[in-house]
Amino acid sequence: MRQINQFTITDAVKDSFKTEEGSRFKFLLEGFITHLHDYTREVNMTHQEWMGILNFLYDCGKISTPERHEFILLSDVLGFSALVDMLNTRGGATEGSNLGPFYLDDAPILELGADLARGRDGTSLLVHGIVRDSLGNPLPGAIVDTWQADGTGTYPIQEQASGQDKFDLRGKMTANEKGEYYYTTVLPKPYTVPYDGPVGDLLRAGNRHAWRAAHLHYIVRAPGMRAITTELFFENTEYIDNDAVFGVRKSLIAKLEPVKKNEEFAFALETRPDAKCRFDFVLAPEG
Numbered sequence: 001m002r003q004i005n006q007f008t009i010t011d012a013v014k015d016s017f018k019t020e021e022g023s024r025f026k027f028l029l030e031g032f033i034t035h036l037h038d039y040t041r042e043v044n045m046t047h048q049e050w051m052g053i054l055n056f057l058y059d060c061g062k063i064s065t066p067e068r069h070e071f072i073l074l075s076d077v078l079g080f081s082a083l084v085d086m087l088n089t090r091g092g093a094t095e096g097s098n099l100g101p102f103y104l105d106d107a108p109i110l111e112l113g114a115d116l117a118r119g120r121d122g123t124s125l126l127v128h129g130i131v132r133d134s135l136g137n138p139l140p141g142a143i144v145d146t147w148q149a150d151g152t153g154t155y156p157i158q159e160q161a162s163g164q165d166k167f168d169l170r171g172k173m174t175a176n177e178k179g180e181y182y183y184t185t186v187l188p189k190p191y192t193v194p195y196d197g198p199v200g201d202l203l204r205a206g207n208r209h210a211w212r213a214a215h216l217h218y219i220v221r222a223p224g225m226r227a228i229t230t231e232l233f234f235e236n237t238e239y240i241d242n243d244a245v246f247g248v249r250k251s252l253i254a255k256l257e258p259v260k261k262n263e264e265f266a267f268a269l270e271t272r273p274d275a276k277c278r279f280d281f282v283l284a285p286e287g
């Protein structure tokens, strides 16, 4: 019989799985077992700590619903989601950032120049730019799919009980023949990730806050190009240096500029904005 001790157990567990030689599954599973065991030995884990971890995961499962995925939130606050985003950003393409829990893939179609804010309180913001490929060529027909919180830091989808339309403050627009997109909206405010569950307890235990820097979400797609999921942040705004889910990247911070009194725009807008920002998206080829 094989001698199992605190060192040989790692290989014994790996060998117990009869996974396909050379497969990605084998690679992922064996790496996970190795790191889990190394960590356990390194910290000399007690029974109490081991049970604490398992109960924490149990609580994450218990509070999760189809609308609330506590494990994704856990991944977010541990920087796991951000790390996966970084590893999957293609060289030359816009950096990826959090999808978050509020995306709807059946958002309404928006005309270029439309106003997403529809009279909401707050600063009216023009967002515009060009969708390009990594060589700088515009990508006419690219789809810019956006969603965001309002001027109080709330997503309409969170307020359906008080009569808000879940499709407000979101939409898909098609870049014009020059690859340009442009629309007005309300400047979003920061908001907190849900902190009334086990992940909130973890944040409190670590003396961390739950605030996200104000942001706009995007998924940008174009035929033959790899889609990007990303976020746009604003220079010198609160939590830009300590976003609770590590979503901010330097390259994703846009400059907010006031709109001058008689300033004219090269494109037709439904609403005259108070402020503007420009952000170009760069997509890399598929594959």
Ligand code: BEZ
Binding pocket: 073, 076, 098, 099, 100, 101, 102, 193, 194, 212, 245
């Ligand atoms: C968001 O950006 O919408 C978000 C991201 C992570 C957790 C909660 C919300």
Ligand code: FE
Binding pocket: 100, 149, 215, 217
């Ligand atoms: Fe968000």
